[in-house]
Amino acid sequence: MLLLSLAALALRLTSNLVLSQPQDDATAASRPAEVRTNPVIYEDFADNDITRVDDTYYFSASTMHFSPGAPILRSQDLVNWEFIGHSVPRLDFLDDNAYGLVNSTAYIRGIWASTLRFRPSNGKWYWIGCVDWVRSFVYTADAVDGEWTQAGIINNCYYDCGLFVDEDGNGGDKLYVAYGGNTQLSVAQLDDTGTKEVSNQVVFTFDVGREGNRMYKREGFYYIITDVPGQSELVLRSQNPLGPYEKRTFWENVNSPIPGSGTVVQGSLIDTPEGDWYFMSFAWAFPEGRSPVLAPITWTEDGWPQANFSGNSWPTDLAFSLPTSTGSLQSWTGVDKFTSFGVEWEWNHNPVNSAWSIEGGLVLKTASVTDDLYKAKNTACHRILGPKANGTILIDVSGMTDGDRAGISMFRDLSGYIAVQQSGTSRNLVMRNNVNLSPQDPGGTCCWSTTNKGDDIATTEVELSGNQVWLRVSADISSSGSKEATFSYSTDGNTFMGLGNTLKLNDGWQFFMGYRFGIFNFATRALGGSVVVKSFEHVSA
Template sequence: MRVNLSPLSILAALAVRSVSAVILPNITARQSNTFSTPVIWEDLADLDIIRVGTDYYYSASTMHYSPGAPILHSVDLSHWVFIGHSVPTLSFGSNDYNLAGSHAYVRGIWASTLKHRPSNGEFIWLGCVDFSKTYVYNSPAITGPWSQVSVINNCYYDAGMLIDDDDAIYVAYGNTQISVAKLSADGKSQVSTQQVYSSTVGTIEGSRFYKKNGVYYILVTGPPSKEYVLKSTSGPFGPYTIRSLVLDLPSPIDGGSPHQGGLIDTPSGDWFYMAFVDAYPGGRMPTIAPVTWSSDGWPSVQLVNGGWGTSYVSPLPSQPLGTLQGTDTFTSLGPSWEWNHNPDTTAFQINNGLVLRTATVTNDLYAARNTLTHRILGPKSSGTILLDVTNMADGDQAGLAMFRDMSAWIGVKRSGSTKQIVMVNGLTMSGPNTTPSWQTTSTGQTIATASFTGNQVWFRATADIRPGGTNAATFSYSTDGTTFQNLGNTLTMKTDWTYFMGYRFGIFNFATKALGGSVTAKSFTLALA
């Protein structure tokens, strides 16, 4: 998690079947594999990656989106599918996470940690929320059910967990001053904690904790472009010495330098470093490179002409498990979807599609509950929804947004008995340096309209999220699902990092007059453009 200011100063200033979880038939023919950059062109930052047997699992930050901490699965480190979330709902003791009169934008789940405990087969996730307390979730299986089992009255900021050979649980954490905590045998409370390293290289954070051949390692990032390794041969509490792993490398995708990642091995003993690249407006994208170990126990990333390679030959055979593209017909709510804050569960249902009843009376999309979001697939993709608006009520507004702290949308407004297709641009938020932070500064302006008399309409948003690309999002609609008509102007997406999360597609329905109306999203199609 990149923080250019201190964490406290920022805080003070501040199941539809998933498209990405469609499982293909068993694959018997294994082909050669290549690690491309990025490995997954979606916003999946602050990663923690683990291996259980021959399966790999990946956890990422989600901030104010719910459910939180998505879990992805791979067997070849190249092809990934969403399979669940470690945090079913943002139950962090604050109504802000319900978006019911207050909000938790850019709070919630920052860099957290996921581990498997071999002694009992349990999976453990923990993370610090609001720089205050650390929440612990457990599950008997990676796909759940996940339950909050403990709240530790200490902030393990940017935590990295280690299950030691003797089954003891340790957590490395901190910003610049790195500490290690030992947890109780059940992993639900703190036994002790002590500082183990004070940085000599500036700000460091993003801890990831490992043990190899009896030696303890803590990976830490120097945001936004460096990664260091702390090494101890004297146990988990050090002392630690430091060396660099990657420093200010040229970007492999015209974005930032790879940093803040984790180490992962294969059953045959190959090692890799998986990091992320700042690649706004899309977010932070994971990338992977091989690692070798020196005779004195230090890891090194394999570079190509002095930089991170745009691709590497993989020792693992290619085994795709599914696809990130395709059409979701909303027969259940799958793990590639996340709500903007906790949803009002009484205001949506699965019934021949995703029925979204109005949950908020407002003229502000940022204040409207039950906006369902999906990551954009890079380098350029479109999201298309089929929306049934038969049951919209007077004053309702529903459609498809490009959602971030500067947003735009295309949709339907109903006034009296009249429905009108509109494109709205210029929705903005104040940012982190206001009190309170992330307040709505504009609810947008209607740029263009089109007449509409039917009950079903397709809306499409197309986004170019390449770093150094056009950063453009455009909007169109169709009344037959085949011929699309552009409407309105272009949203030039923001490329700064302070919101942390990248742009997303957002499906919404809110009331400006009174609750009672509804729309049904019949399908969502994600396709490269």
């Protein structure tokens, strides 16, 4: 078997697109250890909470203002992951206007570090997350890839929380949540429904604030992992879930395996059926985002997890004894012809469901009258597979009306796009740059609003055959690359011509989410127009 390069690995992962061939079970089981390369997924999946059920691993991540939220990935080997759904089907967080882009916005609000667990006693899945620093929402499902519903609201913010199902060995259990983002780390006990708080206790006080709290149990001891952002990973241990806890440093100031990215902290402890242990963290690798990175760990004789990093650096190449997944896995890249709205897609804020459909492609009716990309409803967003990628749409513009703009953007707090612009009965192509969101406080992370609607850098008139045109964004999102995006178009799908100038990507961390391809259609004069996105092609370079 050939060693898996990052590009080859990317083609093994999922995105509701091109299927790879299944492997023979006997071959997979007898295969020697392979070398994989961090990051295991070169996409923006931050604040992971990973849990194992039997021989399968499930991965939950942050999505903030994107809807649906809290994506779920599935794997049998911690390296090859498939996208199977979301825990939060719609951002119903008691602020419909902001989360629906109605006279307000919810940028970087919504879903931060949350938690996902299976509960054997009732066969249900639970997702819990604090929203807007005020309250925590509970969603449940009978099947992890099935229908999720909001089960309850707890009037306490379980910030950066970790749910632990403490089974008693007789079919019963208790539910605990470890959480806290300031100097106090707390553990709450929930009732049998998992939707009400029974008790709450501060179990440890630190001299600095921390994040990324997860709770586990091993050989009679309860463990809580937590981190000092940008510095260190800590471990607490007790024989009682409510303490008292003792503390050790797991690691500190570890260098990232991704060139140009920041210190690695926060993530999940993971055990295998064979008794091996790993830690999935993530690297702050903007402008791409926060990418998952994996490392093996061991345990000391006195029962503490330890990481063995050569030169205090997170490993780049990893040798695994885990068998490769034997089922058919889908690719993260390829051509999506929109026979459905795949699970890998998320909207910028909650969509107007009456303004989109699947009919010969993705139909996007205008849902906003605006000249601001950040206030345009129903922008369909797709993560970008690094380190370099092209995103290309084929769009039918025959349904556009006067004042409409439809196209594809490089979407984050500093954005640019290429679009078809309808003016009366004529159409031209336009490239816009420097579309900018900023926080209310410079350098802060709160209350983002548009500070620049951008400038049209170039326009051109193009004769469109059959009212169709291909629009493309080409981007280097690597934290050590050029951090640039360019825009081009084609009238035949083969020869592409550049338009406008280069978008210099923002590599700051304050927006938290990484860049995405964003497909949009908005009106600047009146509603009524529509486009059909016939296909989206995602190619990683």
